[in-house]
Amino acid sequence: MHTPFIENNQFNAIKNQTEILQQALRTASDRNVLKAVRYSATLKIDELFPDLEEDRKRHLVSMADMNSAEEFHNYLDSLEPWRAEFPPLTNKQFQKLFPKAKKLNAPDVETMDRRRLTYIGWTDIATNKMFLVFPRDGQFLGIEGRFTPTNKKGYCVICNSYDDLALFTVKTRPANSPPDYYKVYGHYVCLDGHACNTRITDTAALEKFIQSIKG
The missing domain is CATH 1.20.1280 (Monooxygenase)
Incomplete structure (x- = not known):
């Protein structure tokens, strides 16, 4: 075994x-x-x-x-x-990660080959939002942001491959900052998240992006 x-x-x-x-x-x-x-x-x-x-x-x-x-x-x-599997996620867990998202259209994880996932990412075309879930230290971290196709090719910050890109921008309020103070973080990511998962060889850049937002 x-x-x-x-x-x-x-x-x-x-x-x-x-x-x-x-x-x-x-x-x-x-x-x-x-x-x-x-x-x-x-x-x-x-x-x-x-x-x-x-x-x-x-x-x-x-x-x-x-x-x-x-x-x-x-x-x-x-x-x-x-090959290890991406941890399973229920709809309730997705909702907890993104409490502000109304009518969250989370993917059905059970239909995915979780051995081929480093992160779960999906887009809501109606709102131009992207949602990203990444497991770290036994917990799930969720990031929600604006998803804007660029109609150009370049290098993805997550997998460092050259492909069609979208700009993923996340607005967040840093800890201990004034209520009306926000910072915006933006990175270019693969337009196709599935392809990105097949190419990522190192999670350092993804973890750095998440760390900059979540702290």
């Missing part, structure tokens, strides 16, 4: 390393270059899981010695039982 331990962003990071290695296998003619790419992949996995048991780590880093597309495909499939 496998105990899931690979978060979605960590799986995406591992997948990225398999793609980098496959690209090197196709294009690198210098053995030293290929050796360096293999070594780099091993280091990346060590950084992702510094305290992992040795038997599991050996399986993860075995990717660095693979050579064929079939091997990489089978390797990624073998990690599926180890």
Whole structure:
């Protein structure tokens, strides 16, 4: 029985390393270059899981010695039982996160593959609002803000990928500030939240954004 331990962003990071290695296998003619790419992949996995048991780590880093597309495909499939799920959420929990939102159209989490989620984000077209939920330290953090498509491509602050963007702006009142004092935080995020979840490899930027708002 496998105990899931690979978060979605960590799986995406591992997948990225398999793609980098496959690209090197196709294009690198210098053995030293290929050796360096293999070594780099091993280091990346060590950084992702510094305290992992040795038997599991050996399986993860075995990717660095693979050579064929079939091997990489089978390797990624073998990690599926180890992928951790995004915690379940009920409608009542969504309502508690966004008490000011009337007629909240929260997504049905039960229909989602929660192994492939780092955050839950959805938009309300009628109000041009975006809602984002992220788990931290055993709790859920919710952010609500204005969602404005930009009709241009750029780099998303969450996944750092180049794609169609929207401007996500959040107005908040900092703690211990006067009642009429507000700050507005804005970042460019992927227009497609599903695609963003498939690409995010590091939660640091997302956590920094949330920290700036929630404190």
